[in-house]
Amino acid sequence: MCFVLISESMSAQVRLRLLPSVRCLFDEPIQVKVAGLRSKQVVTMRASSTDERGLVFNSSASYRADDRGEIDLKRDAALSGSYVGVEPMGLLRSLKADVLHKYFYKNRALEPFMVKLSVHDEEGRKLAEATNERRLIGDGVSRVPVKKGNIQGVLFIPPGEGPFPAVLDLCTIMSEKRASLLANKGFMVLALPVFIDKPNFERMNLDDFEEAVRFLQNQPKASSKGVGVISRSKGGDIALSLAAFVQGVEAVVWINGCSANVAIPLYYKNRQILSPLMFNLSKVLPTESGAKLVKYVLEDPLAEENQGSVIPIERADGQFLFVASEDDLNWDSKGYLDHMVERLKRHGKKNFESVTYPAAGHLLEPPYGPHCPSSFHETVRFPVVWGGEPKAHAAAELHLWKKMRDFLLAHLSCSAAHTQIL
Template sequence: MEESMSAQMRLRLLPSARCLFDEPIQVKVAGLRSKQLVTLRARSTDEKGVLFNSSASYRADGRGEIDLNRDPSLSGSYVGVDPMGLLRSLKADDLHKYFYKNKALEPFIVNFSLHEEEGRMLAEATNERHLMGDGVRRVPVKEGNVQGVLFTPPGEGPFPAVLDLCTFMSEKRASLLANKGFVVLALPVFIGKPNLERMNLDDFEEALQFLQSQPKVSSKGVGVISRSKGGDIALSLAAFVPGVEAVVWINGCSANIGIPLYYKERQILSPLMFNFGKVIPTESGANIIKYAVNNPLAEENKGSVVPIEQADGHFLFVASEDDLNWDSKGYLDDMVGRLKHHGKNNFENITYPAAGHLLEPPYGPHCPSALHGMLRFPVVWGGEPRAHAAAELHLWQKIQDFLRTRLTSSAAQTTSKL
C-alpha cells in the first residue's frame, strides 16, 4: 500500500509550470493521507548566486489534497491563505539581500518541493517564470549617450512607447511591459559608479528621441516610468522636455535629489541634499534614512524643486506610506497641492498605507532591507510583506491602464480593451 501511495503523490503547478513572471500559479498537492501534515518549500538562486528559501506547513484535507488557493499555511514563512506566499517570502540566509533578477533572457526559476514532517522529500516541481513573452525582441542599445536595452512587442504596431528609468540597470519591468504591447527602453539613471558632480537632462532627452524614432512607435508622445531617483528625472523630463505625454512616478522625490541637474549646458536644478546626522540605525544593521533628506519646502531648497506645473503631460503619482527611504507620501501631497494651486488636474494619485519603498512588478520576493546603491550602506525599505505584495499586484494593472489610456489614440483604445 505504501508503494502505491507515493506513486500517486503529485505536486502540480497550474495552469502550467511555465508562465510569465507577473502571472500567478496555483500550487496543488494530491495523494497524501487524509489530514496529513506536510511542508512545502520553495528555493531559487538569484543572478548573483545567492540562494533564497521559503517554507510553509499545510494540512491535507480529508481526501489527502492541498490547494494553496484555498488552504491556509499553519506555520513557516507566512501563515494564512496566501496562494503565492512561497514566492513573496523567499529569503536569503544573510540579511539585507535583494533578489537580483534583472536580465530578461533568463527566467526566474523556482523549485517547489513537498516534504514529510521528518523532512523526507515526497515530490517536487519547477516553475519557470519568464520575463519575455513569445515574440518580444530584446536589443541592447549603445548610441550616442543612450545606453540601455530596447524591448519591442511582436506585430506591426504602432505601439505606445515608454522610457523605463531604473536607478541602476534592470530589464525586469521593461520586458514585462513589452509583453503588454509597449515598446520600452530600459535606461539606467546610473551606469557604473554614480557621477555626483552633475547630471545632464540632455542624455535622457536623447533617449526619448531615440524611442520616438523607432519604426514601430506610434506618433503620440512618450511615457516615462520611474521609481526612487528615477522619479525626479522623470518629473524633470515632463517639466523641461516636450513630448512627454505620461509619467508614472513611484516613491520618488518632488525635488532633484543629490546631484546638480543640467540642461543645454546650464544648471536648471540645484541638488536636495542629505543630513547624515538624521540617519537612524536599527538592530538588524540596516539604517532608516527617511528623515535624513532635507526638506524640499524649506526656503533654501526651493531651487531643487521640479517645476511640474510647467508640464503638459499627465502624471500618475504613487506613494507607499511605509516607505522608509524618504517621505514619498509627503512629496506626493506637495505635488498634488502645487498642481491644484496652478489650476491643473492632469494627475491621478494612489497611496498604499502599508507598502514599502521598493514597489516592483508582482510575485517577486519581498525585500525589507538591502544595500543602498548611492549611499553604499544597508537601508530599510519598509513595507508589511503581505500588504506590499497586494500593492504591487494592484499597481501593476494600474500602470498598464494609465499608460495605455494616455499614450493611445481613442480609436486604438477601444480595441485594446477587448
C-alpha cells in the same frame, strides 16, 4: 497539469501540480495543488530559487491536507512557516536568503526566474517536487541592446507590426525586468539606467534623457508623437524634470520618489536648471537588524533655501500618476506626493491622479517576486531598510501593475485595434 517525481524516496502516490502550467510569465500567478496525501496529513511546502548573483533564497510553510488528502494553496491556509494564512503565491513572495539584507537580483530578461517547489513529510522526506519556470520575456518580443550617443539601455519591442505605445523605463540601476514584462503587454519599452556607473555628484544632464525620449519617438513602430516615462526613487525626479522641461512626454508614472531634484545639480542645454536637494547623513538612524533608516536624511524641499531644487511640474502638459507607499522607509514619498498635488492644484492644474498604499514599502516592483525588507544601498554604500508589511506590499504590487498599464494606455495615443489587445 504537471508533476515531477525524481527519486525513490518520494512517494509514488503524491502529486504536486502547478496550474495551468509549469511555465508562465513572471507576472502571472500559478495555482499550486497537492494530491495523494493521507487525510489530514501535515506536510511542509518548500520553495527555492537562486538569483543572478548565485545567492540562494528559500521559503517554507506547513499545510494540513483535507479529508481527501489534497492541498490547494489558493484555498488552504498555511499553518506556520515563512507566512501564515491563505496566500496562493506566498511561497514566492516570502523567498529570502539565509543572510540579512539581500535583494533578489533578477534583472536580465533572457534568463527565467526558476523556482523549485517541493512537498515534505513531518520527518523531512521529500514526497514530490516540480519546477516553475517564470519567464520575463514572452514569445515574439524582441530584445535590442542600444548603445547610441549617450544612450546605453535595452529596447523591448512586442511582436507584430504595431503601432505600440512607447515608454521610457528609468531604473536607478539597470534592470530589464519591468521593461520586458511591459513589452509582453504590448508596450515598446526602453530600459535605461539613471546611473550607468558610480554616480557623478558634480552634475547630471537632462539632455541625456531627452536623447532617449527622441530615440523612442523616432522608432518606426511607435504609436504616438509622445512617450510615457516610468520611474522610481532617484528616477522619479528625472521623470518629473523631463515632463517639465522636455517636449513629448505625455505620461509620467512617479513611484516613491521626491518632488525636488535630489543630490546632484541638474543641467539642461549647458546651464543649471535645478540645484540639488542635499542629504544630511547625521539623520541616519540605526535599526535592530543592522540596516540603517535613511528616510529623514533628505533636507526639506519646502524650506526657503531649497526652493531652487523643487521641480516646476506645473510647466508640464502631460499626465501624472503619483504613487506613494506610506511605509516607505527610504524617502518620505507620501509627503512628497502631497507636496506635488498641492502645487499642481495651486496652479489650477488637473493633469494628475494619485494612489497611496498604506502598508507598502519603497521597492514596489512587478508582482510575484520576493519581498525585500532591507538590502545594500548602492548610493550610500550601506544596508538600508525599505519598509513594507510583506503581504500588503505584495498586494500593492499587484494592484499597481494593472493601474500603471491602464494609465499609460489611456494617455499614450494608439490605434483602437491595438487598444483592444492590451
